[in-house]
Amino acid sequence: MRVLSIESSCDETGVAVYDDQKGLLTNQLYSQIKMHAEYGGVVPELASRDHIRKAVPLVKEALSSSGLTPDDIDAVVYTAGPGLVGALMVGATVARTLAYAWDKPAVPVNHMEGHLLAPMLEENRPEYPFLALLVSGGHTMIVKVNDFASYEIMGESVDDAAGEAFDKTAKLLGIPYPGGALLSALAEKGTKDRFKFPRPMLNHQGYNFSFSGLKTAVSLAIKDFDGELDEQTKADLALAFEDAVVDILKAKCTRALRDTGLNQLVIAGGVSANKHLRSAMKSMMEQLHGKVFYPRTEFCTDNGAMIAYAGMQRFKKGVSASREICVFPRWPLSSIDEMYSSKSV
Ligand code: KG4
Ligand code: ZN
Numbered sequence: 001m002r003v004l005s006i007e008s009s010c011d012e013t014g015v016a017v018y019d020d021q022k023g024l025l026t027n028q029l030y031s032q033i034k035m036h037a038e039y040g041g042v043v044p045e046l047a048s049r050d051h052i053r054k055a056v057p058l059v060k061e062a063l064s065s066s067g068l069t070p071d072d073i074d075a076v077v078y079t080a081g082p083g084l085v086g087a088l089m090v091g092a093t094v095a096r097t098l099a100y101a102w103d104k105p106a107v108p109v110n111h112m113e114g115h116l117l118a119p120m121l122e123e124n125r126p127e128y129p130f131l132a133l134l135v136s137g138g139h140t141m142i143v144k145v146n147d148f149a150s151y152e153i154m155g156e157s158v159d160d161a162a163g164e165a166f167d168k169t170a171k172l173l174g175i176p177y178p179g180g181a182l183l184s185a186l187a188e189k190g191t192k193d194r195f196k197f198p199r200p201m202l203n204h205q206g207y208n209f210s211f212s213g214l215k216t217a218v219s220l221a222i223k224d225f226d227g228e229l230d231e232q233t234k235a236d237l238a239l240a241f242e243d244a245v246v247d248i249l250k251a252k253c254t255r256a257l258r259d260t261g262l263n264q265l266v267i268a269g270g271v272s273a274n275k276h277l278r279s280a281m282k283s284m285m286e287q288l289h290g291k292v293f294y295p296r297t298e299f300c301t302d303n304g305a306m307i308a309y310a311g312m313q314r315f316k317k318g319v320s321a322s323r324e325i326c327v328f329p330r331w332p333l334s335s336i337d338e339m340y341s342s343k344s345v
Contacts, residue, residue, distance in 0.1 A: 001074045003315055004062065004098075005308035008051040008091030009083025009111045010137070011042045014304030015058040017066050017073070018312050024121060026066040027305045028058045029298070033178055040177050041167075048086035055094045062304075070102040075320075077311025080108030081328030082138065088327035096325045105320040107311045112139060112333045114306035115268045116151075118295035121309055126264045126293045133253050134333075135277075136269030137163035137180075142207045142256045143333065145266070148313050153334045154256050155207025162245055162271045165211035169218050169241050173234050183238050184274050190239025191232070195221055197244040199251070207252050214244055246280045254284065263290035273300035314340075 002025070007014035011032040017025040032050050036042050063069065078095030081088055092108070099106035116132050119125055132143045140163075141156040160168065163180055170179020175186065197217045200210040218241050222229060229237075253265060265285055271277065272294050285292040299305055319340055331339060 001312070001315070002068070002072055003075045003077045003107070003308055003312045004059065004073045005109070005304045005311050006055060006059070006076070006078040006091040006095045007111070007114070007302060007304045007307045008055065008087050009079045009081070010087060010302060011036055011047050012302040013051050013054040013058055014302060014307065015055070015062045016304035016308040017062055017068060018305070018308035020312055020316075024305050024308070025068070026062045027303065028062045028065070029303055030054045030058060037177050040171070042084070044084045044086055047084060048090055051087055051090035055090060059094070059098065070098075070104075073102065073104060075099070075105045075107050075311070075315045076102070077107040077109050077307060077315065079111045079114065079307050080326065081111065081331035083111055083329060085327060085329045088329065089325070092325050092327050096321065105315070107315045107319050108321050108326075109307050109311045109314060110331055110333065110336050111307070112136075113336060114310045116143065116145065116266070116333070117148075117310050117313070118268050118299045118306040119266050119293040121299055121305055122293070122295060124293065126266055126291070129262060130264035130266055130293075131253065131256055131260060131262045132266040132268060133249060133272075134269045135162040135249065135267065135271035137161060137167065139269065140209050140211070141333070142252060144256075144260055144262070149317065149337065151333055151336065155209065155252060157209040157211060158201075159210050159212035160215065162209070162211060162249065163269070165215050165245065166271065168215045169238075172215070172219050172222055173229070173238060180271065181273065184242060184276065186235050187238040187242045187276065189232075190235040190237075192239065192243075194236040195240035197221075197240050199244055199248050202248060202251055207256050209248060209252060211245070211248075214241065242274070242276050246277050249277065250280055250284050253281070254288070257288060257290065263288065265290060265292045267292065267294045268300065270301045273297045
């Protein structure tokens, strides 16, 4: 069986084809980063218009590069939420229309489930059950994954998501959009322990996170320099910020692993591309005699491949969209099944 996916939840248009026997056949991605960079962040209306321009050409490219025709596709799967409403509408409309024209079912996919299952695209993949740390631009959560489609949210951020904290801190340091990856590259040149930032909620019971205080701490440290921030100081601040985020994520995951008795940890979502986080989690899991899994870097940030994989699993479970084109800008992972079973998708 083969599915063609369309991802358009934010600033990347992704189209992929996944075969349940042969794996990923093609993965096309167009990033809008350059267009939004001029404005210092994602402009939703521009994002929607660009998805309109790119979605159909990417579908054509996906089919031709994999030597397939629409007859070879069993279902069209698409991101139905969470994300920017206009951007989601473009992907959903294109997907639904293609499915109608090709006389195939359409399958709505939850973007966060896509991130969560992205490591399943790799040869070295976890076995169910496992613990997952989902760290993206809009979400930070610890999820106990009992099986496919059986998720227990153990903790989440009470304010900013980890990626959002990276992006806001990057802005404070004068780093252009998209901040997270660039801040992390700058941190590599930083001097360890020149600055030390608080670790909010580190000693709180439970598995929740808080990152907004950390961003404030960085802004206060910057004020001390009266606008005279040299490149080395910026790098030192970036490293201290990254250290704090990594420490918080590590501590909460350690607690969740201990309390659940699980010994496999998946890290997924845009921030899982962070090298420092990856290596810290790897050593932590070695100490705990467990294993860590993360997707390859291009599958950490938004992409069509992860939506194709998750869409295939949902398709196999019999999910199929109604004719009405619906998107869900807020579709929490915690109510993923309610949405599927309510048939409102
Ligand atoms: O998963 P994603 O592509 O989009 C959402 O679903 O939100 O995540 C984007 C987030 C952004 O906040 C971006 O700054 C962050 O992931 N990010 C990183 C890195 N690469 C992307 N944060 C830290 N280090 C990185 N290397
Ligand atoms: Zn995402």
